[in-house]
Every structure is written in C-alpha cells, then in structure tokens.
Amino acid sequence: MQVSIVVNGEQRTDEVEPRLLLAHYLREVCGLKATNIGCDSTSCGACTVVVDGLSVKSCTVLAAQADGAQVTTLEGLAGPDGELHPMQAAFRAEHGLQCGFCTPGMVMAAIGVLADNPDPTDREVREGLEGNLCRCTGYHNIVRAVRAAAQAGPAAGQVPQAQEVQA
Amino acid sequence: MRGHKGLVECASLATTKGWRMSILGTRVVRTEDPLFLTRGATYTDDLTDDRLTGALHATFVRSQVAHGRLLSVDTSSALEAPGVVAVVTAADLSDLVPLPPPFPFINQAMTRPWLASDRVRFVGDPIAVVLTEERYQGEDAAELVVVDIDPLPAVVSTAAAAADEVLLFPEAGTNVMASFGEPAAADFFDGCEVVVTQAVVNQRVAPVPLESRAAAASWGADGRVTVWCTNQGAQQARGQLADWLKIDPDLIHLVTPDVGGGFGAKIGADPEYAFVAWLAKHVGRPVRWAESRSENLVGMLHGRGQDQVVTIGGRRDGTVEAYSLVFDQDCGAYPRIGAVLPTLTMLMAPGVYGFPKVHAQGRALATTTTSIGAYRGAGRPEATAAVERAIDLFAAEIGMDPAEVRRKNLLPAFSEPHTTPMGATYDNGDYPAALDKALDAAGYADLRAEQARRREAGDARQLGIGLAVYVEITGADNGAGTKEAAELEVHPDGTATVLTGTSPHGQGHATAWAMIASDQLGIPVEKITVVHGDTDRVPQGGGTMGSRSLQQGGAAVHQAAGELVELARKRAAEKLEANPEDLVVDLGLAGLAVRGTPGVGVTFAELAADQRLLVNTVFNANAPTFPFGAHVAVVELDVESGKAQVVRLVAVDDAGTIVNPLLAEGQRHGGFAQGVAQALLEEVLYDEDGNPTTSTLADYPFISATELPSFELVDMATPTPMNPLGAKGIGEAGTIGSTPAVQNAVIDAAAHLGVRHIDMPTTPMRVFRAIQQAGHIAQQEGN
Known part of the structure; x- marks a missing residue:
C-alpha cells in the first residue's frame, strides 16, 4: 500500500507492507536510524517520535496509520545551520545521555512533556517520562536537562517542522 | 547540588597563551554528544556498510521448554516460506565443535552446543536458525519450524541443582560446575557472645542494556571476515571467535560500533556472534542479526543469582569477632562468567571491616535457566550486600545503632596497603571518614528523630534509614593482566589521534581520553579523536569492564602523552638548535618552547610535518585499586500496603582523583539506579517448570x-598511588553501595514492627508479608 507522510519537513510517498511499523518505516525506508527499538512491548520508549505534535511510540503505530501525518524524529530537531534544539542543548549541557540508545526517544518524549506542561517540577518530569526507560543515567541528569530546557522558553516544547513543509 | 555553570567548552582553556590551569578535574561536556543528539549513534543494527549490502537476516528458533530431549526438528514448512534462503540445524554443523567451559576449573563435561542436537537446557536454548532476505520474513518462517521435545524435569533453584537428582549434563555426573573454599572450622564462632545466622537471597536480575545483542558478518575475497558486534572489548571478542570457530585471529577483523550499554553482559562475545560469522561463510552472503527484547531477556546473560547464608558473631558491645559467608551461585544452563563470580564474592567478603576471622565458601551450580554473567559489580555487590545485611542483623540483635556497629568494626584509615584475611590487598582508604561524611550530609540524627516521631505517632508512612559502607576491587586482572595499550599521534594539521584498547559504551572515553592527552600537549580536546573497537587498528586491548578503563586505559594515554613530549623534545632540540633540557611544553602553543625565551618554539604539529610524531605504549598498573564509599538511603514505607519509596539517597563515593566530575557523577547516578532497582523491584522469575515469567519489558519491572x-x-x-592519574574505578561503585543501603532502609522502616530481614526485591507483597508474619510471631510470643 502507499503512504504519504511528512518526515522531518519532507513530503514522502512510499510503497509499504500494511504491517510495517512506523519505527521500521523510519529506519529502513527513510534511513533515519536515530530512532531506536529497545523492546517489543511498548515499554521502553526508545522509538518515541512526534506525530502531528504528539509524542508517540513508533513501534506501536503502523506506517499506514501515519498516512497523511507529520512525523518528526531526532534528526529533524536541529536548525539548518546545525544549531541544537533547546532540548538537545540541555541534554548535552546536563550530561543527560551516556550510551545514547534511549536518547532519541527520550529527547522527543521530553519535548512532549514540555508541550503539555511548559514548566514542570522534578516530579512532573519523572511522571511525564515514566514510559521512557534509561539504564545509564539513573534519570538524574535527564530530569535536570528537561527542567533546564524549560527555562529556555516555549521552543523547548515544540518541534520545528510544525510550520514549514517542503514538498 | 551542582549547577551547570561550571561547564567547560574546552577550546577556551587550551588557547590561553603560554599557561593554563589543568583541564583535568573540570566539567568538560562530551565531544560525543553533538552527533548522538542530532543524528544518533551508530549501533550494530544501524550499520549501512557496503560490505553488508544484500545481507541475510538471521532469526533464531529457541527452545520453549526448559529441559528436555530434543526428538526432532522439522524445517520443511519453514523452507517453503517467502524469502527463506536457508534453515540451519545442528545436523548442518559438522565442522563446529561444542564450546568448552570458559575456565579450566569448571567441570569440563559441561560443554555448550552451537545448536541443540539431543537436549535443550533452558528456555532460549538455540535450536535452529532461519536466514531470510527480509527481517519480517524471519519471524514468519521461524514460527514454521516444528520442534518436538520430550520434557525432562526442570532444575530451577540452586537447592534443586545441588541435590543432583536431575542432571543437566549426565556425563558430568553432577550439577556442580566448580567449588571454592572449605567449610568453616567447627569452632569458628566459639567464644562469641552473640551469633546471628540468616539466609539471604541475592536475586537474579537482567542487565537490560537498552541496545539488545546484534551482530553482522561479511567475508571478503581475501579470506578474512569482518564481524561487527555490540560488546565491551573487541580484542577479547575476536579472541573468543577465533577459539570457537578454530580460525586464525588474524583472519578476523572485529569492529565494535557504538554500543548501547553493556553493564557487564556484553563482555567478550556471545556464541551467537561467532555463529553469525559461521552462517555468513555457510551461505556465502553477509548475515546480520539483531535480537528482539523478548529474545534478549532469555538469551543475554543475567546477573547476580546467589543464595547466601551469612553468620556473624561477636560481643554485645558491638565488636564483631567472626564472619562467615557460604553461598551457592546460580550459573544457569551453561558456564559463563557467572561460574567465576564466587571468587570475587569470597575475596571481598569482609568488605570494609577489620573482622579478626573471616570465612567464605561458594559453589557454582548449573540450573535449567539462562546463563549468568557479569552485571555491574559482578560478584562484589553480592559480597557487600551480604556483609551489610549481616552488620544490620547483628546490630538489631544487640540493640545498637547500625552506624555505631559499623564505626566499631571499620578498618581505621590507612595509607599503606592493607591485606585482608581473604587475601585482598587494599591500596588505601578511609572508611570511617566516608561514613561520617555520609551521615553528616544525610542529617542522620535528625532522620532518626523523625523516624522515632513517626513510630510514636503510628504513622502509616514510616521512615526507614539504611546504611552501607563498601569497598570494591576495580581494575583487577581480567585475563589480559592489569595493563592497557595506547597509541598517540599528532598530525601536521594540529589534530591528534588516540588509539585505545578500552571500549566505551556510554562512559565518555572519547572526551576523557582527549582531556588526558590535551592536559600534557595543549591540543584542544575537540581536535583529538579517540579510536577504539577496531582490531585492525587496535590489535591489543583489555576492553571496558570491572571499572578498569580510566585507571589503566586513561593512564596509558597519560603515559603516551608523556612519551610523545619526550620524543618531540629530542626532535625540537635539533630543529631549534637548543639544549633538550631548555625546552618546556608550552600548552598555549601546543608545542615546545625555549625556557625564558617567549615566542621561540615549535608546535607538535610542525614537528609532525617533518616526520610522523607517534608513540605506542603499554601502561601496567600491576595491581588493582579499591574505591570505597558510604551510602545512606531514606525510604518512606506505607506499612499498610508494604510499598516503599526511596525518598533520598546520599552517597559518598571515593574513586581517587576525578578526571571529569561530570562523567564520574553520571557513572554514580546510573549505578545508584541499578542498585535501587535490585533492592526494590527487579527480579528475573521462573515458574516451577523453568518457564521465564519476566521475558518482556512489560513483565520485567x-x-x-x-x-x-x-x-x-x-x-x-583519596588518590591511589597505583597509577599516575590517582584514579580508581567508578563504574560499579554506585550499585555496590546503593543496593544494600536501600534494602537495609526498607527493613529498618519495619524494624519497630519486629521485622529483621526481607529478601530483595523488597516488593510490597514481600514487605507486607514480613510485617504480617512479624506481628503474628509477636502475638504468639505475647500469648
């Protein structure tokens, strides 16, 4: 079947198997390998991406279900000149990543947390990220990064592609 | 708590003309991160290497039965499925011999088949492999392989294994893989006023690095194979592949891409990695494999898994006179690193204490479960958990504050090596100071007062305060000695390359090793590239495990930088027609300058333009180091539901000199979390038939x-004298301290209700039952 999806601001049309997961579509069809797959039970959140403004676990969405949607992955966050998104910058400054495997999903989920609540407490960040697992950081610096990003202003809770789509 | 204002973008330091503070000890943000945060790291399953074009996907068919006779494997339907190129079973493996046990002291009859032929020994034991053109086709076809197994009784517990009634390896004659130590003398506790004994379970847990196992292999026309796999040391993995496949190691080019966490479970190679290389040869095409999480939770090594009995004896004034630890190590179905963990547990049995008499004895046992390997601390957390529990039990028995009992028995501060009754030689330490610092920071007296208030008031939410003082061994000989190699080259364009045999998977070596080189050369950190995990470029190396990397690999880089300066000094003296002794390193210049003559000098880059400026060195630490610390955990326990929440964790972790506090703190944070996880939540469970009941992340907590x-x-x-950096290991310390601190805190929260011990994980159900049982006993005694 055919799907038309805007991925990181780029309009794409692809022929896919009906059962193809969005996570595999992004990795194998689009070649966007930042999105990782860490489990097979929608538990770990490593595959989190933003679909039409909402952070979702792309292992639990079919590519077919994303037909007509706008999808943003980690690769779509930095500015054209390479300027880091406020959430990326905060993760670096606060040492919010170690092995990096949970990071793409964690960053996308964290943007979602701030979209819902622009200035969360530690506890609210922890609850907002409960569905995203990290084995390296003990979440300590991830919580700090999200709170630091919140101080950077509303852009920390937004993905850049929402405004402009290149056909 | 630290803010991030002290963060350092390193270029600013290195460009200060002529002089700068040392970059060591500063909070340099990671050079790895911009790529990780914008395009993502490149893990094994992300590879798009040309050599993997057209690779087949391998899907393992694994046993769904814990123990049984394999009667038949029917691949006919699978072979008909779309995209299937081959289905391989044990019948196809005539050129492979079973894998021998990894250590000579293990019962040598306990060999591991590549694919089961006559018997399966755990749920997850590989039986067949399906090779398909596409990934999804593999899962479809694997479902079509029909396996007939005649079940045998499962051996799930160490007690059942020790009974030797059902044998995993009948030809071995026993389930005992290895035995260590002797029973205690009959009079070992004679003369003690108080003796307390307790059975303690250090439960089996799953390491769960976020990246599961993955491998890819491609044979070249030159007869060499390139193997990419996720691991903690390419050189060790290559050696294992060569041993297992019976091929010359020089024919294996092993590459470690970015690795998504390891925690000990990715030490060396797994048989599946070697098998992927064999499959690629077998079918004449590249092959890749990436397991799912549910495959990972039965296929990857588990950790811990000890059933212990602690006995502690001493005087009512709090002095411990004798301590014994006897335990069985569950090793799972096939011997891996788990079989050697008892030696580390025994070595570290007395921990930080100066007990006059110490006894330890362990056994390694085979069970019909996933094999046990190293997991963050690997044998040492089990020792610390045992002794820290024993101290609390002793304190409870004599009615003394556990902090006071610890103080009475800690080794006093020492700066010269101290050898324990178990034969470990600690380099230096100040355990009383660590404990005092932790208690001060926690506000221990206030916490006890608040605890007393809540007990008095009969609050539903009770406070528990748990202590742990630990010492651990890091940088121990892991088979490759206590040494590490480094190569350092400065290039004519002013950049430098460090080659290291360590194998980072989140620790930040690219940043830290660059800092160490920059410290002596003045070349900015971001101009220094750190290369690891490629056996063609770095043939020798000990990998990253056992908290060894900084103290050996980092020290090797430090040594290399010193040697490079000396090499450059000779060449610069000729070039500048100066006396070598008059040349000093000018960090601002990133070169050598004539002392007292500003502006006269030559950069390392200029020297490299004349002739390659490169050194190769090996640093040998000759001995391990012993980091130590003290943790105070505070939990709130709902005594009606049994649910405990960790509300504070105060940690003193002394790992000697810190090269980058940002990275060291990150190691501690991650360690704490894994300790809290084991103390409160996580446990791998099997039912009585040996079926895993925690084989997805929906089930494993x-x-x-x-x-x-x-x-x-x-x-x-407290800097160690064992290496020029003064550094001890920090990778595992956080876990070793936090696990018993949290367990002790949960028990402490219910201590006033008569609870003395609760095994980990201290789940609400366990805590609730312990409280009920203690109340029941108190009632009976009251009658």
Whole structure:
C-alpha cells in the first residue's frame, strides 16, 4: 500500500507492507536510524517520535496509520545551520545521555512533556517520562536537562517542522 | 547540588597563551554528544556498510521448554516460506565443535552446543536458525519450524541443582560446575557472645542494556571476515571467535560500533556472534542479526543469582569477632562468567571491616535457566550486600545503632596497603571518614528523630534509614593482566589521534581520553579523536569492564602523552638548535618552547610535518585499586500496603582523583539506579517448570524515573598511588553501595514492627508479608 507522510519537513510517498511499523518505516525506508527499538512491548520508549505534535511510540503505530501525518524524529530537531534544539542543548549541557540508545526517544518524549506542561517540577518530569526507560543515567541528569530546557522558553516544547513543509 | 555553570567548552582553556590551569578535574561536556543528539549513534543494527549490502537476516528458533530431549526438528514448512534462503540445524554443523567451559576449573563435561542436537537446557536454548532476505520474513518462517521435545524435569533453584537428582549434563555426573573454599572450622564462632545466622537471597536480575545483542558478518575475497558486534572489548571478542570457530585471529577483523550499554553482559562475545560469522561463510552472503527484547531477556546473560547464608558473631558491645559467608551461585544452563563470580564474592567478603576471622565458601551450580554473567559489580555487590545485611542483623540483635556497629568494626584509615584475611590487598582508604561524611550530609540524627516521631505517632508512612559502607576491587586482572595499550599521534594539521584498547559504551572515553592527552600537549580536546573497537587498528586491548578503563586505559594515554613530549623534545632540540633540557611544553602553543625565551618554539604539529610524531605504549598498573564509599538511603514505607519509596539517597563515593566530575557523577547516578532497582523491584522469575515469567519489558519491572529520587552526591577523593592519574574505578561503585543501603532502609522502616530481614526485591507483597508474619510471631510470643 502507499503512504504519504511528512518526515522531518519532507513530503514522502512510499510503497509499504500494511504491517510495517512506523519505527521500521523510519529506519529502513527513510534511513533515519536515530530512532531506536529497545523492546517489543511498548515499554521502553526508545522509538518515541512526534506525530502531528504528539509524542508517540513508533513501534506501536503502523506506517499506514501515519498516512497523511507529520512525523518528526531526532534528526529533524536541529536548525539548518546545525544549531541544537533547546532540548538537545540541555541534554548535552546536563550530561543527560551516556550510551545514547534511549536518547532519541527520550529527547522527543521530553519535548512532549514540555508541550503539555511548559514548566514542570522534578516530579512532573519523572511522571511525564515514566514510559521512557534509561539504564545509564539513573534519570538524574535527564530530569535536570528537561527542567533546564524549560527555562529556555516555549521552543523547548515544540518541534520545528510544525510550520514549514517542503514538498 | 551542582549547577551547570561550571561547564567547560574546552577550546577556551587550551588557547590561553603560554599557561593554563589543568583541564583535568573540570566539567568538560562530551565531544560525543553533538552527533548522538542530532543524528544518533551508530549501533550494530544501524550499520549501512557496503560490505553488508544484500545481507541475510538471521532469526533464531529457541527452545520453549526448559529441559528436555530434543526428538526432532522439522524445517520443511519453514523452507517453503517467502524469502527463506536457508534453515540451519545442528545436523548442518559438522565442522563446529561444542564450546568448552570458559575456565579450566569448571567441570569440563559441561560443554555448550552451537545448536541443540539431543537436549535443550533452558528456555532460549538455540535450536535452529532461519536466514531470510527480509527481517519480517524471519519471524514468519521461524514460527514454521516444528520442534518436538520430550520434557525432562526442570532444575530451577540452586537447592534443586545441588541435590543432583536431575542432571543437566549426565556425563558430568553432577550439577556442580566448580567449588571454592572449605567449610568453616567447627569452632569458628566459639567464644562469641552473640551469633546471628540468616539466609539471604541475592536475586537474579537482567542487565537490560537498552541496545539488545546484534551482530553482522561479511567475508571478503581475501579470506578474512569482518564481524561487527555490540560488546565491551573487541580484542577479547575476536579472541573468543577465533577459539570457537578454530580460525586464525588474524583472519578476523572485529569492529565494535557504538554500543548501547553493556553493564557487564556484553563482555567478550556471545556464541551467537561467532555463529553469525559461521552462517555468513555457510551461505556465502553477509548475515546480520539483531535480537528482539523478548529474545534478549532469555538469551543475554543475567546477573547476580546467589543464595547466601551469612553468620556473624561477636560481643554485645558491638565488636564483631567472626564472619562467615557460604553461598551457592546460580550459573544457569551453561558456564559463563557467572561460574567465576564466587571468587570475587569470597575475596571481598569482609568488605570494609577489620573482622579478626573471616570465612567464605561458594559453589557454582548449573540450573535449567539462562546463563549468568557479569552485571555491574559482578560478584562484589553480592559480597557487600551480604556483609551489610549481616552488620544490620547483628546490630538489631544487640540493640545498637547500625552506624555505631559499623564505626566499631571499620578498618581505621590507612595509607599503606592493607591485606585482608581473604587475601585482598587494599591500596588505601578511609572508611570511617566516608561514613561520617555520609551521615553528616544525610542529617542522620535528625532522620532518626523523625523516624522515632513517626513510630510514636503510628504513622502509616514510616521512615526507614539504611546504611552501607563498601569497598570494591576495580581494575583487577581480567585475563589480559592489569595493563592497557595506547597509541598517540599528532598530525601536521594540529589534530591528534588516540588509539585505545578500552571500549566505551556510554562512559565518555572519547572526551576523557582527549582531556588526558590535551592536559600534557595543549591540543584542544575537540581536535583529538579517540579510536577504539577496531582490531585492525587496535590489535591489543583489555576492553571496558570491572571499572578498569580510566585507571589503566586513561593512564596509558597519560603515559603516551608523556612519551610523545619526550620524543618531540629530542626532535625540537635539533630543529631549534637548543639544549633538550631548555625546552618546556608550552600548552598555549601546543608545542615546545625555549625556557625564558617567549615566542621561540615549535608546535607538535610542525614537528609532525617533518616526520610522523607517534608513540605506542603499554601502561601496567600491576595491581588493582579499591574505591570505597558510604551510602545512606531514606525510604518512606506505607506499612499498610508494604510499598516503599526511596525518598533520598546520599552517597559518598571515593574513586581517587576525578578526571571529569561530570562523567564520574553520571557513572554514580546510573549505578545508584541499578542498585535501587535490585533492592526494590527487579527480579528475573521462573515458574516451577523453568518457564521465564519476566521475558518482556512489560513483565520485567525495569526501574523508571518515577521510582527514583534525585541523588545527593558528596565528594571525597583519596588518590591511589597505583597509577599516575590517582584514579580508581567508578563504574560499579554506585550499585555496590546503593543496593544494600536501600534494602537495609526498607527493613529498618519495619524494624519497630519486629521485622529483621526481607529478601530483595523488597516488593510490597514481600514487605507486607514480613510485617504480617512479624506481628503474628509477636502475638504468639505475647500469648
């Protein structure tokens, strides 16, 4: 079947198997390998991406279900000149990543947390990220990064592609 | 708590003309991160290498039965499925011999088949492999392989294994893989006023690095194979592949891409990695494999898994006179690193204490479960958990504050090596100071007062305060000695390359090793590239495990930088027509200058333009180091539901000199979380038939952000004399301290209700039952 999806601001049309997961579509069809797959039970959140403004676990969405949607992955966050998104910058400054495997999903989920609540407490960040697992950081610096990003202003809770789509 | 204002973008330091403060000890942000945060790291399953074009996907068919006779494997339907190129079973493996046990002291009849031929020994034992053009086709076809197994009784517990009634390896004649130590003398506790004995379970847990196992292999026309796999040391993995496949190691080019966490479970190679290389040869095409999480939770090594009995005896004034630890190590179906863990547990049995008499004895046992390997601490957390539990039991028995009992028995501060009754030689330490710092930072007296208030008031939410003082061994000989190699080259364009045999998977070696080189050369950190994990470029190396990397690999880089300066000094003296002794390193110049003559000098880059400026060195630490610390955990326990929440974790972790506090703190944070996880939540479970009941992340209670507090870190640094950096290991310390601190805190929260011990994980059900049982006993005694 055919799907038309805007991925990181780029309009794409692809022929896919009906059962193809969005996570595999992004990795194998689009070649966007930042999105990782860490489990097979929608538990770990490593595959989190933003679909039409909402952070979702792309292992639990079919590519077919994303037909007509706008999808943003980690690769779509930095500015054209390479300027880091406020959430990326905060993760670096606060040492919010170690092995990096949970990071793409964690960053996308964290943007979602701030979209819902622009200035969360530690506890609210922890609850907002409960569905995203990290084995390296003990979440300590991830919580700090999200709170630091919140101080950077509303852009920390937004993905850049929402405004402009290149056909 | 630290803010991030002290963060350092390193270029600014290195460009200060002529002079700068040392970059070591500063909070340099990671050079790895911009790529990781914008395009993502490149893990094994992300590879798009040309050599993997047209690779087949391998899907393992694994046993769904814990123990049984394999009667038949029918691949005919699978072979008909779309995209299937081959289905391989044991019948196809005539050129492979079973894998021998990894250590000579293990019962040598306990060999591991590549694919089961006559018997399966755990749920997850590989039986066949399906090779398909596409990934999804593999899962479809694997379902079509029909396996007939005649079940045998499962051996799930160490007690059942020790009974030797059902044998995993009948030809071995026993389930005992290896035995260590002797029973205690009959009079071992004679003369003690008080003796307390307790059975303690250090439960089996799953390491769960977020990246599961993955490998890819491609044979070249030159007869060499390139193997990419996720691991903690390419050189060791290559050696294992060569041993297992019976091929010359020079024919294997092993590459470690970015690695998504290891925690000990990715030490060396797994048989599946070697098998992927064999499959690629077998079918004449590249092959790749990436397991799912549910495959990972039965296929990857588990950790811990000890059934212990602690006995502690001493005087009512709090002095411990004798301590014994006897335990069985569950090793799972096939011997791996788990079979050697008892030696580390025994070595570290007395921990930080100066007990006059110490006894330890362990056995390694085969069970019909997933094999046990190293997991963050690997044998040492089990020793610390045992002794820290024993101290609390002793304190409870004599009615003394557990902090006071610890003080009475800690080794006094020492700066010269101290050898314990178990034969470990600790380099240096100040355990009383660590404990005092932790208690001060926690506000121990106030916590006890608040605890007393809540007990008095009969609050539903009771406070528990748990202590742990630990020492651990890091940088121990892991088979490759206590040494590490480094190569350092400065290039004519002013950049430098460091080659290291360590194998980072989150630790930040690219940043830290560059800092160490920059410290002596003045070349900015971001101009220094660190290369690891490629056996063609770095043939020798010990990998990253056992908290060895900084003290050996980092020290090797430090040594290399010193040697490079000396090499450059000779060449610069000729070039500048100066006396070598008059040349000094000018960090601002990133070169050598004539002392007292500003502006006269030559950069390392200019020297490299004349002739390659490169050194190769090996640093040998000759001995391990012994980092130590003290943790105070505070939990709130709902005594009606049994649910405990960790509300504070105060940690003193002394790992000697810190090269980059940002990275060291990160190691501690991650360690704490894994300790809290084991103490509160995580456990791999099997039913009585040996079926795993925690084989997905929906079932295995991997700790999340909501179950943890932000941590309170206290600094303490006692440099070790064992290496020029003064550094000890920090990778595992956090786990070793936090696990017993949290367990002790949960028990302490219910201590006034008569609870003396609760095994980990201290789940609500366990805590609730312990409280009920203690109340029941109290009632009976009251009658």
